[in-house]
Amino acid sequence: MATYRAVIFDMFDTLVNFKNVHLPLVQVNGREVRSTSPFVYEALKPLCAHVPFDEFFHAFVGAYRAAEEIRNREQREVTAQERFQMVFARLQIPDGPGVSACMEAGIAEHMRVLARAMEFPESHRTLLDRLQPRYRLGVISNFDHGPTVEMALRTHGIRDRFEAVVVSADTGWRKPRPEIFAEAFRRMGIGPAEAIFVGDTPEVDVLGAQAVGMDVIWIDNGTKALPPGTPPPTHTVRSFVEVGDLL
Template structure:
């Protein structure tokens, strides 16, 4: 019996409606401008490019080590290397400008609210496990999409220090609900994070594919197998009902 359903956030419950390659430079420029307005004498274009490069380096690093550092730490370290000190409040305000640009492009999937409501009506409990380097950004996105009320727990890698598929973040989620892995399922769009992590700890996994056509997923198609594959969130409640059925045919 599946008692708890864990969801990924980005590209699962919400989607990005623009090109990251176009949005990230604008977001980084907003961050640099905020730092300049605070009195830091930074070379605008050079610092913007340096920040983008550092973020990209970190994104690649974390996919192999599964260790999560915060964006604020990355920004602070970069400024320190250039001889600048900025208090935490100033860094936070600059990051709010950065994430304000990206947040404006996230949208809730049309079937997110109906699906989550139906799962609650089925008597299931819900949790969110998100890989992200800024916890406040995740909380803002959750609130912007009106999703907070569905979830008993919101677990963010920036607060835990490790990313999916690291087993620790999944174990923390299970411990919160006081359940064993067989009583939970993970829903997500990323084979190498959501599905692999769930599989390794003994949970069932549901891969949602409508926004999953990425190079990383294509690399894992033959090596990471979900318990089930769906194209939309709306398919999940009836799937879980079939899993709960004692009939061998309906649980296949």
Template structure:
């Protein structure tokens, strides 16, 4: 068996835990909608939600990816589709309110920092996260005291490539100086994390804090603190 030299980790649902996802989503969307209403949006909230969720999940076309971050670009695209002014300050406000609503429903588990410290003593450690607003992700990592625990950090919005695209995995592996077969990838998404890691040749480990995937037959952990013993 090839010796493990690197551990790559997803962020949300892996290092940082989700709380009440439904409540967090509702708080986030309400934050955005409040800004839209102030700008004159007359679409009822219940009709707006599916429009926004479709837009949020739809990647930006190259012509629209001109804002500081993909999330800001999606917000400005939403403004345009609703016939609202392309007001970047208002779009920034909507993004901020969205993220602050969501942040009330995430948490750093007690075992996260001790586990990352233990991993860093034995392996090269990287964070590889799908996130459309990198400034917030970097700020959150700093506030939680996590930044210095990683040898390398890759946020998809910084490089405009999302998991499971192989390029984001190789970006991290190249920075760590490791081959895919020398790396473990830990994440909570079967598609973005597990399938993506398998496709590039990393050893995938599912973290399933909430027990969402009881039928998954591969390697798995319930908390990050279980990872060092598994390795």
């Protein structure tokens, strides 16, 4: 096992678990889906009073899919603000006084409800407590709203464990782009060979870390396969706590 000065973590489904089942259940067109949309719709009522919920839902989900398409194609982040502007464009809500404040209220509500689905197991805290005295720690997250990542870490009392928390909404680029890794190295004053990355998503975490010359621990939770031709990760584990057996 090589020695490292730093360990850099992916956020969601690595450090913090995201549990879709904690999102509100919504009935749309006779289907049940998990979505923040009823709360966002309420928060946007001053702008959307004339829009039926079903129509709002389709714009909200349609903008999400369009944002995901851009994220996957260009590997740049589409921020929550950009995504909400896409919703407004679909609903033909013109810009005007109060629109931006109302949008921020809608984003805040969306993020508040999403945060209820974020779980931080005590076993993860125990592992961080063990690693912190021995390694410098950082986070690199693909997420469309930086303050929500900061808030989630603070809510669970672990923000101070991390020297750098780098979020794609703030850097513009998403993993696997090298720029977002380089930002973490810059903030921590380290090089890629001095750190190991820990993450669950092959296409962004494993390939991204490998491309910048980092060793990587892949958390293979059984839901995602390595793309064909991917060089083997430095280590593969089944769960976050197993990282403790390696570091």
